[in-house]
Amino acid sequence: MTPLIAVFRRELASWFETPLAYVFLTVFAFAAPSFAWHAGGLFETGRADLAPMFDYMPWLLVVLMPALAMRAWAEERDRGTLEMLLAAPIPLWAAAIGKFAAAWAVAGLALALTFPMWIAVNYLGAPDNAAIATAYVGALMLAGGYLALGQALSAATHNQVIAFVLGAGACVLVTVTGLPFVLDALAARLPGAVAESFAELSALARFESLRRGVLDLADLIYFLSLIGLGLGIAIAMIDARRGGGGR
Amino acid sequence: MIEAELLEKRFGPTLAVDGVSFAVERGEVVAFLGPNGAGKSTTLRMIAGVLEPDSGRAMVAGLDCALNRREAQAYLGYLPEGAPAYPAMTPRGFVRFHLRARGFSGAGLRHAEARALELARLGSYAERPIGALSKGYKRRAALAAAIAHDPPVLILDEPTDGLDPNQKDGVRDLIAEMAPKKAILISTHLLDEVEAMCSRTVVIAGGRITADDTPVELALKGPDGTLGGAFRALTADALRAEDRANRALAEEREGAA
Numbered sequence: 001m002t003p004l005i006a007v008f009r010r011e012l013a014s015w016f017e018t019p020l021a022y023v024f025l026t027v028f029a030f031a032a033p034s035f036a037w038h039a040g041g042l043f044e045t046g047r048a049d050l051a052p053m054f055d056y057m058p059w060l061l062v063v064l065m066p067a068l069a070m071r072a073w074a075e076e077r078d079r080g081t082l083e084m085l086l087a088a089p090i091p092l093w094a095a096a097i098g099k100f101a102a103a104w105a106v107a108g109l110a111l112a113l114t115f116p117m118w119i120a121v122n123y124l125g126a127p128d129n130a131a132i133a134t135a136y137v138g139a140l141m142l143a144g145g146y147l148a149l150g151q152a153l154s155a156a157t158h159n160q161v162i163a164f165v166l167g168a169g170a171c172v173l174v175t176v177t178g179l180p181f182v183l184d185a186l187a188a189r190l191p192g193a194v195a196e197s198f199a200e201l202s203a204l205a206r207f208e209s210l211r212r213g214v215l216d217l218a219d220l221i222y223f224l225s226l227i228g229l230g231l232g233i234a235i236a237m238i239d240a241r242r243g244g245g246g247r
Numbered sequence: 248m249i250e251a252e253l254l255e256k257r258f259g260p261t262l263a264v265d266g267v268s269f270a271v272e273r274g275e276v277v278a279f280l281g282p283n284g285a286g287k288s289t290t291l292r293m294i295a296g297v298l299e300p301d302s303g304r305a306m307v308a309g310l311d312c313a314l315n316r317r318e319a320q321a322y323l324g325y326l327p328e329g330a331p332a333y334p335a336m337t338p339r340g341f342v343r344f345h346l347r348a349r350g351f352s353g354a355g356l357r358h359a360e361a362r363a364l365e366l367a368r369l370g371s372y373a374e375r376p377i378g379a380l381s382k383g384y385k386r387r388a389a390l391a392a393a394i395a396h397d398p399p400v401l402i403l404d405e406p407t408d409g410l411d412p413n414q415k416d417g418v419r420d421l422i423a424e425m426a427p428k429k430a431i432l433i434s435t436h437l438l439d440e441v442e443a444m445c446s447r448t449v450v451i452a453g454g455r456i457t458a459d460d461t462p463v464e465l466a467l468k469g470p471d472g473t474l475g476g477a478f479r480a481l482t483a484d485a486l487r488a489e490d491r492a493n494r495a496l497a498e499e500r501e502g503a504a
């Protein structure tokens with residue numbers, strides 16, 4: 001655990017040693033309420049809840065999480081510090097989880113910056129706080145899934161811009177498979193069971209139930225699997241750089 | 248402490264390291280000498296566990312660097328080519344990160360950190376961001392991280408490359424100070440460095456070892472009794488062979504076009 005904690009501390013500190021984390025948190029703190037007010041019509045719904053914010057949360061996360069994940073390995077490769085990391089007795093899984101956990105902590109902090117809205121709706125009415133808390137858990141899990149995918153694609157290149165574009169593309173892909181127009185298009189071209197299985201793989205569909213306040217173990221397992229898959233791919237890609245025929 | 252046994256590494260069609268074998272014992276400072284592209288850094292990366300050999304094996308303290316990678320790396324301090332480091336970190340933070348990753352904590356960490364910063368002569372520069380330091384101090388920061396855990400084996404890839412004469416002297420003094428207790432392998436193409444610091448010289452050219460002697464014995468292999476003459480003589484064949492291979496490849500491509 002010691003190398004994992006060392007990597008986590010270094011990564012977390014690295015966010016706040018530069019303006020990166022502050023810029024990211026500021027953008028998120030303004031963008032999330034803006035979506036709720038302008039696109040979600042928070043005040044027009046006449047209901048004391050945060051549904052208008054969580055409705056648009058996947059689309060905000062689909063852009064911002066790859067931006068948070070793009071530097072994970074691409075920056076290490078570009079600066080040459082990956083060689084130094086690989087020469088230290090740090091297991092790759094510890095480096096990958098340490099990097100992921102630090103970025104996830106920043107994402108969690110960004111979500112926490114929207115808590116004033118939660119306090120405000122409590123002031124204005126009597127919302128279902130358990131449902132809102134579940135939606136926050138869902139947003140955190142969705143952010144984790146996107147971050148892990150972003151980290152996997154960051155391991156594929158030394159260019160952070162390419163890592164971002166690939167990461168955002170992958171996140172959009174796992175999100176849109178749950179949209180009705182995509183499902184209709186898939187159903188028209190693929191056998192029913194295959195189209196249905198694509199729908200089951202959609203992060204949007206899994207987030208939807210959590211957004212409505214339904215805490216389903218299957219959804220949590222889905223997001224944890226997505227995180228595991230992303231980190232597994234990242235570890236395999238970095239390990240492959242050692243070469244040597246997989247000894 | 249360091250053993251390379253018939254190491255081989257290929258990148259696509261290029262055989263970068265071809266059957267390299269040598270050993271370095273405690274108390275030795277061995278220069279790994281060769282022209283650019285000779286296979287020096289690739290060999291060092293295999294010993295450091297950064298790359299795995301296609302065949303052969305690298306050992307550190309009796310441990311296979313591919314099969315027991317992390318155990319071998321625990322005995323190793325490694326300064327990669329170009330001394331990469333995180334620019335936003337201070338040298339102190341950088342050294343601390345390396346020590347924490349190796350399990351140091353509390354008083355042990357503070358002691359090792361202070362010792363490494365002092366040995367690398369970082370002074371007040373230990374508190375400034377690495378990105379704002381001169382090339383010499385950046386290299387010292389990376390060197391401090393490499394020696395912080397007091398490893399018995401040190402692998403330094405071009406440790407004085409790009410430094411001014413005063414900075415080079417500083418690094419050479421540090422290596423001389425550590426030499427009696429460690430096995431040190433230094434990759435370089437600077438012949439004055441070999442004469443100043445090293446007890447033995449391993450010459451590599453075209454991925455193959457062409458000599459393994461003391462600097463004095465090596466100099467005698469040259470036409471004029473100097474290290475420079477010996478280096479040119481020992482690497483000329485490999486460079487000519489490389490030239491021929493490149494020309495043949497170019498002609499083959501032209502023909503195909």
